Amino acid sequence: MSNRILTVKITxxxxxxxxxxxxxxxxLICQGHFFILETVExxxxxxxxxxxxxxxxSLICVESPKKVSMGNHRQVILYQAKASLHTxxxxxxxxxxxxxxxxxxxxxx
Numbered sequence: 001m002s003n004r005i006l007t008v009k010i011t012x013x014x015x016x017x018x019x020x021x022x023x024x025x026x027x028l029i030c031q032g033h034f035f036i037l038e039t040v041e042x043x044x045x046x047x048x049x050x051x052x053x054x055x056x057x058s059l060i061c062v063e064s065p066k067k068v069s070m071g072n073h074r075q076v077i078l079y080q081a082k083a084s085l086h087t088x089x090x091x092x093x094x095x096x097x098x099x100x101x102x103x104x105x106x107x108x109x
Contacts, residue, residue, distance in 0.1 A: 015051035016091060022048075023095050026104040030095040034060070037081045038103040040068065045081045057085035068105055078105055 008014075019035075022028035027044070028037045035057075037048045049059040060082045067075040085091065 010050065010054055012054055015054040016089075018047070018051055019055075019091055020094055020098075023091075023099045026100045026102070028095075029099060029101065029103055030092055033084060035083045035085070035091070036103070037083070038105045039079055039081075040070070040076045040105075042079055045079050048081055048083065052083040052085065055085055055089060055091075056087050057083055057089075059083045 010018075019028060022037065027039055028035060028048075030036075035052070037045065039045065045062055052059060062079060062081045064077045064079050066078055068078045070076050
């Protein structure tokens, strides 16, 4: 029996759905013409870059502005990625309907 790795081809429709999930979970917000993703998992940043590029956009930068507490005596790095979609996209309207103005990691809540 051979070892096969199944690869899923990410289509624009699937990329949009994945980003919509992050909008609803308040990981992804829109600020002006940019989409900002905050997460403690770097692999999520890599997937974000892939989804944005499939939709015709590009990742502008990734920063780690601070550490956040996760339980007792545990801190993890918070990554913040900023991306731009080069063409108008329905994702901004989706964010306006279901999203938030701050991410779930924003301390101002």
